[in-house]
Amino acid sequence: MAQVSSSLLFGRLFFGLRGAGIPVGVTEWMTLMEALASGAVEPSLDALYAVGRAVLVKHEAHFDTWDQVFAASFGDAVMPVALKEELLDWLANPIERPGLSPEELAALETLSLDELRQRFLERLDEQTERHDGGNKWIGTGGTSPFGHGGNNPAGVRVGGAGGGRQAIQVAGERRYRDYRSDRILDTRATALALRKLRRLGRVEGEPELDIEETIDQTCKQAGELTLEFRPPRENQARVLLLMDVGGSMTPYTRLVETLFSAASGLNHWKKLEAFYFHNCPYSKVWRSMSSGESEPLAEILKSRTPETFLLLVGDASMAPSELLSPSGAIDWFERSETPGLVWLHRLRTHFARSAWVNPMEPAHWRGYTVELIAKLFPMFPLTVDGLGQCVEHLVKKTPPPPVADLDPRLFRGGW
Amino acid sequence: MADATSPTPDPTSPRSPTSPTSPTSPTRTTRLRWTGSADYIAADDLQRIVNAAIALGRPLLLRGEPGTGKTLLATSIATGLGLPLLTWHVKSTTKAKEGLYVYDTVQRLYDSRFQDKDVGDIRQYIHLGPLGKAFAADHPTVVLIDEVDKADVEFPNDLLHELDAMSFTIPETGDVVTAKVRPIVIISSNNEKELPDAFLRRVVFHYIDFPDEALMSQIVAVHFPGLDEALARRAMTEFYRLRAVDGLRKRPSTSELIDWIAVLLAHGVPPESLGEGELPFLGTLIKRERDLPIVKDARKGTQRWRK
Numbered sequence: 001m002a003q004v005s006s007s008l009l010f011g012r013l014f015f016g017l018r019g020a021g022i023p024v025g026v027t028e029w030m031t032l033m034e035a036l037a038s039g040a041v042e043p044s045l046d047a048l049y050a051v052g053r054a055v056l057v058k059h060e061a062h063f064d065t066w067d068q069v070f071a072a073s074f075g076d077a078v079m080p081v082a083l084k085e086e087l088l089d090w091l092a093n094p095i096e097r098p099g100l101s102p103e104e105l106a107a108l109e110t111l112s113l114d115e116l117r118q119r120f121l122e123r124l125d126e127q128t129e130r131h132d133g134g135n136k137w138i139g140t141g142g143t144s145p146f147g148h149g150g151n152n153p154a155g156v157r158v159g160g161a162g163g164g165r166q167a168i169q170v171a172g173e174r175r176y177r178d179y180r181s182d183r184i185l186d187t188r189a190t191a192l193a194l195r196k197l198r199r200l201g202r203v204e205g206e207p208e209l210d211i212e213e214t215i216d217q218t219c220k221q222a223g224e225l226t227l228e229f230r231p232p233r234e235n236q237a238r239v240l241l242l243m244d245v246g247g248s249m250t251p252y253t254r255l256v257e258t259l260f261s262a263a264s265g266l267n268h269w270k271k272l273e274a275f276y277f278h279n280c281p282y283s284k285v286w287r288s289m290s291s292g293e294s295e296p297l298a299e300i301l302k303s304r305t306p307e308t309f310l311l312l313v314g315d316a317s318m319a320p321s322e323l324l325s326p327s328g329a330i331d332w333f334e335r336s337e338t339p340g341l342v343w344l345h346r347l348r349t350h351f352a353r354s355a356w357v358n359p360m361e362p363a364h365w366r367g368y369t370v371e372l373i374a375k376l377f378p379m380f381p382l383t384v385d386g387l388g389q390c391v392e393h394l395v396k397k398t399p400p401p402p403v404a405d406l407d408p409r410l411f412r413g414g415w
Numbered sequence: 416m417a418d419a420t421s422p423t424p425d426p427t428s429p430r431s432p433t434s435p436t437s438p439t440s441p442t443r444t445t446r447l448r449w450t451g452s453a454d455y456i457a458a459d460d461l462q463r464i465v466n467a468a469i470a471l472g473r474p475l476l477l478r479g480e481p482g483t484g485k486t487l488l489a490t491s492i493a494t495g496l497g498l499p500l501l502t503w504h505v506k507s508t509t510k511a512k513e514g515l516y517v518y519d520t521v522q523r524l525y526d527s528r529f530q531d532k533d534v535g536d537i538r539q540y541i542h543l544g545p546l547g548k549a550f551a552a553d554h555p556t557v558v559l560i561d562e563v564d565k566a567d568v569e570f571p572n573d574l575l576h577e578l579d580a581m582s583f584t585i586p587e588t589g590d591v592v593t594a595k596v597r598p599i600v601i602i603s604s605n606n607e608k609e610l611p612d613a614f615l616r617r618v619v620f621h622y623i624d625f626p627d628e629a630l631m632s633q634i635v636a637v638h639f640p641g642l643d644e645a646l647a648r649r650a651m652t653e654f655y656r657l658r659a660v661d662g663l664r665k666r667p668s669t670s671e672l673i674d675w676i677a678v679l680l681a682h683g684v685p686p687e688s689l690g691e692g693e694l695p696f697l698g699t700l701i702k703r704e705r706d707l708p709i710v711k712d713a714r715k716g717t718q719r720w721r722k
Contacts, residue, residue, distance in 0.1 A: 023612070025616060027616050027617075028616060031471060031473065031619075034471060035467045035470060035471050038470045038471065039470075040466050040467050040469070040470030040471070041463065041466075041467055041470075042463070046459070046460075046463075047463050049460075050459075050460035050461075050463045050464055051463055051464060051467040054464040054467060054468070054619045054620055054621055055467070055471075055619055055620075057620065058476075058615040058616075058618070058620045059620075060478065060622040063622065223527070225524075225528060384568075388568070
């Protein structure tokens with residue numbers, strides 16, 4: 001192989017990998033060059049395939065992409081591009097658009113699911129660039145049946161949060177389900193992250209050796225060993241878990257299940273209480289969805305100590321009316337005159353140590369309601385790392401939340 | 416373990432070291448080439464990857480489902496090369512420093528009380544850990560850091576510098592331990608936790624695939640020489656069908672298959688009874704209670720479909 005063409009080929013491999021979304025850095029690349037230069041790799045394509053993969057790709061989830069890029073670099077396959085990601089990224093950034101009148105909505109074409117799928121694929125083929133507004137192309141904030149954040153009675157939503165305006169006042173079957181389960185081993189990593197959530201206090205009980213004090217006293221006694229004991233420390237933390245269920249949270253059921261079973265299996269806190277809500281907590285939250293047992297939120301605010309750690313779990317994505325209008329709840333039977341945001345504000349003010357855990361990827365936290373809620377509660381992704389940061393935030397002493405008045409302009413009508 | 420296949424490094428090998436090793440860095444064990452060992456069948460790709468990692472002097476990270484033989488591979492690399500294996504079993508409480516050295520303060524305090532030793536000499540209370548021993552050794556060694564993901568999330572990062580520089584300082588004595596020969600470091604992970612990027616950038620990675628039926632028959636044959644062929648075939652078919660069932664929390668792996676065959680043999684289960692109705696000793700294969708109904712449903716489904 002001539003020098004020039006080989007360096008071109010290698011460049012194709014490197015930039016092909018990066019273009020396909022595999023995080024290959026210069027360090028790994030130089031390592032591969034070193035391996036080739038060292039002579040430990042026999043000069044064959046098979047060896048380059050095996051060693052190249054071992055040095056450049058660090059997760060088995062990327063192996064398939066490696067195969068494609070390798071085939072494209074050294075064969076005649078087509079170089080893969082992280083197209084889907086790009087599409088999702090752009091659709092996840094919806095543009096808010098004023099609501100359409102019912103007449104306008106009725107005028108939009110209503111299509112069956114199969115027709116929609118067919119047209120979606122056709123249009124994806126035709127379309128070559130980003131598109132916002134308008135009524136044909138796949139994009140955000142438009143009236144085309146495809147895309148995100150748009151208005152169409154029969155629309156295909158691409159990525160982003162569920163439940164557009166058409167979902168308001170769902171009075172049908174409630175697909176709530178309890179997240180309790182007994183998955184203990186799968187939840188290890190989550191439990192490990194949550195373990196750090198603690199508030200230790202001295203309690204009565206079997207005394208334990210106080211090493212610091214023992215060293216101090218032994219030194220004072222000129223080396224004569226003096227053992228010092230103290231009462232044991234115990235975790236005094238109380239945790240209140242409020243979880244969004246059903247609707248747009250359905251894809252995350254398994255994730256939230258993991259979190260919940262990790263929390264309930266931990267047996268590590270003084271008290272753990274879990275309640276459910278749909279999209280936003282209003283006048284009451286549910287203890288168990290299957291039995292319909294509920295508790296007024298006002299009662300929780302009154303009886304739980306402000307020292308309690310409050311953890312809200314939800315995608316924070318809903319129609320703005322659900323957050324801002326009186327009686328805005330998505331459920332027909334929930335008739336709370338107080339808007340959801342006010343309830344959230346009350347929770348935040350009462351519980352000084354609170355955080356919101358969002359199962360969506362942070363890149364998609366861009367809806368209007370997500371931003372409003374993220375202003376109120378520090379928001380963390382529902383990943384092991386995210387939970388770790390969340391716990392770190394909860395444990396360290398944070399100044400009490402700003403008791404800023406809710407901007408009345410938020411609650412103007414018309415949502 | 417038999418060492419018959421262990422290759423002695425061939426000095427006339429055409430691929431002797433040409434790597435531009437800087438004068439300060441410890442000698443790399445480039446000349447060592449691993450080709451498997453008597454009890455381990457290594458595919459060509461695996462041999463290439465292991466040898467590249469040895470040549471580069473980078474740690475080799477092994478990942479794969481539990482029961483795919485990650486620890487066994489490390490043992491085989493050591494036997495195959497004829498090098499001593501130092502194993503460091505990582506637990507949830509393990510600190511990175513413990514792999515390098517442990518300062519036994521309690522023993523020193525004890526000795527100071529009863530004055531039967533010179534407690535002024537701190538060195539006698541410094542015990543080197545597996546990695547520390549490998550650094551201090553005059554000859555190449557293989558170090559296995561087993562189940563690195565069990566420890567704290569920060570654990571791999573804490574080891575980065577030591578694995579890069581192959582040297583560490585003991586502050587208590589001021590001693591600097593520097594590797595004379597770069598040890599071959601193998602790190603295994605069950606993927607219970609994501610490993611930090613900075614750590615991943617420095618390692619050579621190999622994912623141990625779940626063995627396919629052909630390789631699995633070889634593995635079974637190693638464990639049960641002279642096994643009845645009908646039973647082996649039936650058991651394997653049922654095993655792979657079970658693994659293909661959707662939604663299992665814990666799919667059975669090689670070690671479960673080996674256990675299962677052992678139980679079948681011990682109870683003299685005839686091969687014909689496998690594959691009809693419920694599998695005997697299903698509990699050996701399926702370890703989660705929640706998985707049992709899923710398996711039963713799936714098997715009912717396939718049987719109805721067969722008719």
